[in-house]
Amino acid sequence: MTQTAIPFWFFRGGTSRGPYFKRSDLPQDRDTLAKVLIAALGSGHPLNIDGIGGGAAVTTKVAILSRSDDPAADVDYFFAQVSVEDRTVDFKPTCGNILSGVGPAALEMGLVQPTGDVTRVRVLSVNTGARVEAVIETPGGGVRYDGAAAIDGVPGTAAPIYLNFMDVVGSSTGALLPTGSVRDVIDGIEVTCMDVAMPMVIARAADFGLTGYEAAGDLDANRDFYARMEPIRVEAGKRMGMGDVSGSVTPKFGLLSEPRAGGTITARYFMPKNCHPTMAVTGSQCLASCVLTPGTVAEGLFSAPKGNPALVVIEHPSGSIDVTVDYTNDADGFQLRSAGLLRTARLLARGEVFVPASVWKIG
Structure with missing residues (x-):
């Protein structure tokens, strides 16, 4: 077997897009994880020609999801920004647009079960510690993607997703004004x-x-x-x-x-x-x-x-x-x-993305 298959869900989240993975389907150590994401997205070429990236920073983003051990959260959301050309991955930031797709993705993955016509998904952003409640329409037990909500930067309309952000002040530095001054x-x-x-x-x-x-x-x-x-x-x-x-x-x-x-x-x-x-x-x-x-x-x-x-x-x-x-x-x-x-989000594709076995081999 010369390639390793990894299940993924491909979402547009807000005005960004990228693959969403289950944490259990990826390598646990950070160095190998970075190599896998670089290979999957095709980082190292301006068009990401050998991967599923889109050749722009807003289309080389990755969401990694898992059930949360935190009693105040349903899902842990770990974000990765893959570079277009530099073959690097930055795990420090988070992305609120990609977060728009976390609730729907968690439902599609079976990490969260719908609770009626509307499902509230409590998300813990692993990168920053921020907590977000995502409100998603789930009529009939499935994620609704069609609707009348419009956001600038995305053509057409879709079902609304409401995001309520909490605990976001000082999420990276511990302070609203990290230098101690307003200017x-x-x-x-x-x-x-x-x-x-x-x-x-x-x-x-x-x-x-x-x-x-x-x-x-x-x-x-x-x-x-x-x-x-x-x-x-x-x-x-x-x-x-x-x-x-x-x-x-x-x-x-x-x-x-x-x-x-x-x-x-x-x-x-x-x-x-x-x-x-x-x-x-x-x-x-x-x-x-x-x-x-x-x-x-x-x-x-x-x-x-x-x-x-x-x-x-x-x-x-x-x-x-x-x-x-x-x-x-x-x-x-x-x-x-x-x-x-x-925000809005839409599931674009799902299946398996392949990376060379030389990058990561299972078993």
Whole structure:
């Protein structure tokens, strides 16, 4: 047998897609696991021609699921970001778009049983410790994929999936503001370093000579911007207590500007070597928190959303994303109780993906 077959479910989750695996179907040691994922996705070629990756960071993502031993969770969700060309895997971050497919995948895999017309799946993000409740439509005991919900960046409509995020403040660094300041100056640029669902370094687009309304492809072609941004991101990672982040996809980088389509604020999100074509679910929570926290680089770019929970509408290259934030902002500072988002997901394929036996051989 020259190849090893591994069962998988292939999902679009939000505005990302990739294979979803059962943890028990994969090697347990991290080094071998990374080699298997690199082979399965075809990392090492811009088109991922020898694997099932899609040639972009949003299509080389992996979800690994298992029943949770935590009494407060149903499913453990372990995320892996496989690089397109570098033949590397980053297990540090999580992905909220891929998380959109975790509930349906857990039901399809039999890890969770439907509980009626609506099933609530409690998810523990292994990478960050965040807890998320996913609300999925399951009429007749099966996952419903068709529906009227639309999200920018995905054509058509699908059944809604509601995600309620909890315990996401300081998920990677242990603090809302890991540097201890609402603003830092690095290489002459003011930034806010914040950790809500995803650690981020956030700046104003104008400080880089940008409008903030550029298309993702135009930003990716602007290598002078990346050459200036990356040293700032790396230095910010050190100040955030994350060590040398030059080889990691975290912290992410974000640019803010005034809204121009009726939203709360405009943002561009970097992964970090490319601009996200839409907006990351985790990043949207961090950016929304940046908007709601006094004194950050977002100050002066928006009109404060009214009410609590507050609806923060983030304009991105393909439209906008809504984040509903339940929070307090008092003498103790900004405190996030939960953040809710609407997403969709669809099962695209299922079967077996093959990797060379030289990479991993069973038995």
